[in-house]
Amino acid sequence: MRLAGKAAIVTGAGTGFGEQIAHRFAEEGAMVVVADINEDNGKRVAADIEGAIYCKVDVTNTLQVRAMVQTCVAEFGGLDILVNNAGIVQKKTPLQDLLEEDFDKIFAVNVKSIFFSAVHVIPVMKKKGGVIINLGSTGAVRPRPGLTWYNASKGAVVTLTKSMAVELADDNIRVNAVNPAISDTAMLLDVLGGEDTPEGRNKLISTIPLGRMTAPKDVANAALYLASDEAKFITGVCMEVDGGRCI
Numbered sequence: 001m002r003l004a005g006k007a008a009i010v011t012g013a014g015t016g017f018g019e020q021i022a023h024r025f026a027e028e029g030a031m032v033v034v035a036d037i038n039e040d041n042g043k044r045v046a047a048d049i050e051g052a053i054y055c056k057v058d059v060t061n062t063l064q065v066r067a068m069v070q071t072c073v074a075e076f077g078g079l080d081i082l083v084n085n086a087g088i089v090q091k092k093t094p095l096q097d098l099l100e101e102d103f104d105k106i107f108a109v110n111v112k113s114i115f116f117s118a119v120h121v122i123p124v125m126k127k128k129g130g131v132i133i134n135l136g137s138t139g140a141v142r143p144r145p146g147l148t149w150y151n152a153s154k155g156a157v158v159t160l161t162k163s164m165a166v167e168l169a170d171d172n173i174r175v176n177a178v179n180p181a182i183s184d185t186a187m188l189l190d191v192l193g194g195e196d197t198p199e200g201r202n203k204l205i206s207t208i209p210l211g212r213m214t215a216p217k218d219v220a221n222a223a224l225y226l227a228s229d230e231a232k233f234i235t236g237v238c239m240e241v242d243g244g245r246c247i
């Protein structure tokens, strides 16, 4: 059991990568808060995991993020691991065509949420250390066209991960990121520009040396490693889980 007795929050755990991360952490002994804005999905995932609880949260709302942290501490006696996984993508579009409101939403969900979580989580973790894992993307380091503002938000995640790691090292809080390549989750349709065709999928896969998309389980296993004591000397790393896409 690599996370025995650890209390973890996984945001956006109602589906996709977050759902798999929540399951994987629980398999290794963690007590998991399944945090998601989507109540039906969050409750479904929490019900599937023994000992997990669901917490409804909009990660762009600082009061709700504070309540999420308080729920974890009240239910599980502390908070050891936070996975900032909730994120949204933009529909593939020329960079000058994105609406201002969509730009703001992307940065609120993908970047500002990490600021809010830091504000509320660091005071709790400071007492005995902890682990923060952020979901970046290969788009941060090897951007694809048509996703410029999403890529930029993930670029911010990469930079803030390294900066947080350096600033929080004295408090024994490790901060790392996982950079997945494209995956067959709810986001795929937008990345494909709204039309899911075998040709569109093959075009994406053809740029990945290992010849397939990232699977949610690949991301969950990487997050598990980074959360575990096996990675206790690893901080500030943004780990590509991408079948070689970024080479």
Ligand SMILES: NC(=O)c1ccc[n+]([C@@H]2O[C@H](COP(=O)([O-])OP(=O)(O)OC[C@H]3O[C@@H](n4cnc5c(N)ncnc54)[C@H](O)[C@@H]3O)[C@@H](O)[C@H]2O)c1
Binding pocket: 011, 012, 013, 014, 015, 016, 017, 018, 035, 036, 037, 038, 041, 057, 058, 059, 060, 084, 085, 086, 087, 088, 089, 109, 135, 136, 137, 138, 179, 180, 181, 182, 183, 184, 185, 186, 187, 188
């Ligand atoms: N799927 C990919 O191809 C891919 C590739 C690289 C990185 N990522 C990143 O991985 C993370 C997870 O992606 P995914 O593919 O599992 O996405 P997904 O769309 O399948 O799931 C995202 C989850 O986040 C939740 N969510 C959205 N906005 C929220 C908010 N304001 N507050 C709380 N929860 C909210 C949704 O309800 C959903 O359950 C994201 O940060 C994404 O940018 C995804």
